[in-house]
Amino acid sequence: MANKSTQIQEVPEVNIHQLQAIGEFGLPEIMTMKETLGKKLTIPQFNLFMYQMKRMGLDPSLKHAFPIPYGETIDIRIAYEGYHAKAQESEGYEGVYNQVICENETDDFEAETDDEGIIVSVKHKIKFPRGKAVGAYSIAKREGKKNVIILMDASEVQKWVKKNPNFWKLDDGSIDPDMFKKHVGIRAIKAQYDIAAVVEESMESMNVGSSIPAYESTGRKDVTPAPEKLKSPDTGQEDESAARIKALKAQVKTNYKKLGISSPEAIDEHAGEFFKVRGNSPTEAEIKAYLKIMEMQIQEKQAADQATDSLPE
Incomplete structure (x- = not known):
């Protein structure tokens, strides 16, 4: 009982x-x-x-x-699996094909690009033993559309490998091919199908x-306020809301430095994944939500750095 x-x-x-x-x-x-x-x-x-x-x-x-x-x-x-399910429901779906390129296959791998640098075809010969995954690509096909081909080097996913090693790493420390294929597959699906x-x-x-909305991943918005949007039309002075937004955006830039993010490409990638802006410019609530995510990532980074420093030499 x-x-x-x-x-x-x-x-x-x-x-x-x-x-x-x-x-x-x-x-x-x-x-x-x-x-x-x-x-x-x-x-x-x-x-x-x-x-x-x-x-x-x-x-x-x-x-x-x-x-x-x-x-x-x-x-x-x-x-x-969620993205792929929505892609399968899309008009003209013809398949999404994901594959990893391993270290013993690089000599026989070729990617052809057009004049704009967009990948239009790949040639990949699989060999055994394949070795560790050093890259991955996805081909998303849709009737009446050009194939979308996304190619990624292993270095491009290292930040996720470090952040979530339990999901990304095999027992030998190498990248899990399944995780790599899913990651590149999501990018191809987003680019090919209208599911955003x-x-x-x-x-x-x-x-x-x-x-109060938080964040969504829809691409980077400029975090630098335009001067004309910070001025009140009556007084020419910064109103309180614009001043707060300006301060928040300054903190975003500071947090990029704390996270070790400096290049425009890296900023675009981080904002594209974590920063949601519904309108033409970010609201105060949207920037605060982005800052909360950055602060959590900074804490995780600091904890990881401290753990590394404490290791015996």
């Missing part, structure tokens, strides 16, 4: 009733997902996550997406009970 009582306390009846049957998922399926992928979420966070899944047409039980809790907010991450409006708008950190 004591064990039964303990089980009832762990899953209070009121919490079960707070779960919502959303879309095609009934309460049994919802309960299963709550106790697995949503185990660390509150009931409101989980309900919000499932609502967003329905809105985007994604199925978390098929690993299309997963939630990451940050206090009262949740960060919804769309996986390769369906998926990207919901890849944001959500504050339960708040309407």
Whole structure:
């Protein structure tokens, strides 16, 4: 009897009733997902996550997406399986083909580009033993459209390898080919298929009970305010809101330095992944959301640096 009582306390009846049957998922399926992928979420966070899944047409039980809790907010991450599912629903879908290039295959690999430097074809001969993955490419095909071919060198994913080694590294320390193929595949899918409006708008950190937007990945917006937008038309002075935005953007630049991000290309890539701007220029809330992400990354970087410094020589 004591064990039964303990089980009832762990899953209070009121919490079960707070779960919502959303879309095609009934309460049994919802309960299963709550106790697995949503185990660390509150009931409101989980309900919000499932609502967003329905809105985007994604199925978390098929690993299309997963939630990451940050206090009262949740960060919804769309996986390769989610992007690929949306691509398959797109008109003219003809397939997405992902492959890694290994160290014993580089002599027989060729990528042809057009006059603008866009990759138009690849020639790849697979050899065994293949060796470690040193690159990857994806070909996204669509009827009536040119093939989109994305090619990446292993050096381009090192920041993710360092940040999430448990996901990116094999036991021997080399890059996991499956992770590499999924990463380059997402880039090709985004470039070929018109799914940004369906998926990207919901890849944001959500504050339960708040309407303040956080961030989405839709590409970099200029973080340097235009002078004419900082002036009040009546007084010619900076108004309070513009002054705050100016200060926030200065902090963004400082955080880039703390993260070791200096080149325009690296800034574009970081902002493209983490900075969401809905309009022509970033709002105060959008910049603050970006800063929160940067601050977490700075803390992770500092912790990693301290761990490295503490290693014996």
